[in-house]
Amino acid sequence: xxxxxxxxxxxxxxxxxxxxxxxxxxxxxxxxxxxxxxxxxxxxxxxxxxxxxxxxxxxxxxxxxxxxxxxxxxxxxxxxxxxxxxxxxxxxxxxxxxxxxxxxxxxx
Numbered sequence: 001x002x003x004x005x006x007x008x009x010x011x012x013x014x015x016x017x018x019x020x021x022x023x024x025x026x027x028x029x030x031x032x033x034x035x036x037x038x039x040x041x042x043x044x045x046x047x048x049x050x051x052x053x054x055x056x057x058x059x060x061x062x063x064x065x066x067x068x069x070x071x072x073x074x075x076x077x078x079x080x081x082x083x084x085x086x087x088x089x090x091x092x093x094x095x096x097x098x099x100x101x102x103x104x105x106x107x108x
Contacts, residue, residue, distance in 0.1 A: 033059065034066050 026045040033042035039059065046055035081087055 029058070030062055033062055 026048045027041070029042045029045040029049065032038050032045055042062075043055050043059060046058050047053060050058065075083075080090055
């Protein structure tokens with residue numbers, strides 16, 4: 001019982017390793033391309049992740065996916081519940097999450 005504080009303190013080691021390594025890891029190519037609008041760094045990140053020189057296809061894929069997402073219409077919760085195709089899925093998820101909250105499973 002006297003060693004419990006050491007057990008809780010053991011999380012410091014992985015945290016310090018992550019803090020040291022994190023600056024050397026490349027950023028997400030999607031983040032660089034879509035949020036920072038930096039194509040050259042995004043291409044370098046894709047090259048690092050994929051290990052190939054020509055990543056123009058992947059860059060175009062991300063840009064096309066971004067265009068599709070911008071054209072997607074968002075719906076409200078009421079519209080979602082009125083849609084018969086997804087109503088039961090939404091109700092199932094809401095009831096399941098409500099049960100998790102009420103039974104105290106999250107506290108464990």
